[in-house]
Amino acid sequence: MSANSILQELYAKGSRSLEILRKSAVTPHDVKILKQWGISDAAAMIGRTPQTLRNLEESGKIKAPQKIQNGKRIERVYSLKEINEIRELFKLRPSKPANTNPTMIGIVNFKGGVGKSFTSLTLSQSLALKGYKVLLIDGDSQGTSTHQGGGLIPDLHVKSDQTLLNVLIGESDEIANCIIKTHWDGLDLIPANLTLYNAEMIIPNQIYQHRQKTGEVLPFYTRLKNSVDKVASNYDVIIIDTPPSLGFITLNVLFSVNGLMIPLLPSEVDYCSTIQFLNMAQESLNRLPPIDYQFVRLLISRHKPSSMQAKTMEGAIRQVFGSSVMTNYMIETEAVSKASADMKTIYEVEPHPNDKKTFKRATDHANQVTEELELLLKMVWNSAEKISKTVTDYSEVS
Missing domain, CATH: 1.10.1660.10 (Multidrug-efflux Transporter Regulator; Chain: A; Domain 2)
Structure with missing residues (x-):
């Protein structure tokens, strides 16, 4: 049997089993x-x-x-x-000020396993629980946010034109057609699947061909921003989950957002990797037109505060990066893996009585991180509102 036939047969069997899993x-x-x-x-x-x-x-x-x-x-x-x-x-639903833009946050780090998707999902759902209107964009072809957040099996239920692919390769700038409603009121999703990774192969070829024809650099990095700007006014916060790489997808995200959240584990390996990521990210941005960030925060994730080694690394991270580190952190807990096994998040599970303390601990820490982020968002929005009012007043005087 040919190699292709063997792989096709295995894929068919696997797809059927995944559908059974999803229905359960x-x-x-x-x-x-x-x-x-x-x-x-x-x-x-x-x-x-x-x-x-x-x-x-x-x-x-x-x-x-x-x-x-x-x-x-x-x-x-x-x-x-x-x-x-x-x-x-009661006019109690929170939102950004009417005359300000939504905050777009990229959840980034090119190391896998640091909790980017968990952070993206948790912050999105926690903000939605508070009443904010949130758009979660899954920019990772692995589709974890799509799977956990939307209840979709990425390569079974999501078509390539429902992902960011066509936007990133310049075939469309209409992102509205990609947005789906989730089972969370106020939380929309742009899903992902493995075809999204094609952008990493198509874009460099486009850059080469464009330079050959025009002698100029292709502004591929503006594609996501230009598309998201068309729907941004519908939301208070836009959160983008990124792949574990610093490729063309992540560069689009870095150029589009006005805030970064960088999850890292309190370990020497992840600490060193994050420093390298910061260096490579700033070198990459130096090749693009200048942009401003309203904030950049490091978030300690999958923390085990009872571990002396983790606690020591937390102290080192805070000593080096100071106020750029979120005061609160995400903990490592069985609640996350148990929720994931049921294709749910920590906010969706009705835990067994024996697990209630574990889940409460996980949600308490997640809520504290969200509350800290909410304060940061309000500071950004208040600052933008003052600038907008100053510009308006100046225009009226002129």
């Missing part, structure tokens, strides 16, 4: 559905009391939520969409 992880309707919150939790998320929600329901200002049987009690449960609708009713 989602609802019978073949769609992931986010959990619902009881009235006490929903009220806390909104910033009102449970009685306020009951009063709104009785007055007809909000529709009656679903009611479920819990033992002998009937309980109200609310979806994230319903919670956001009530937030909007």
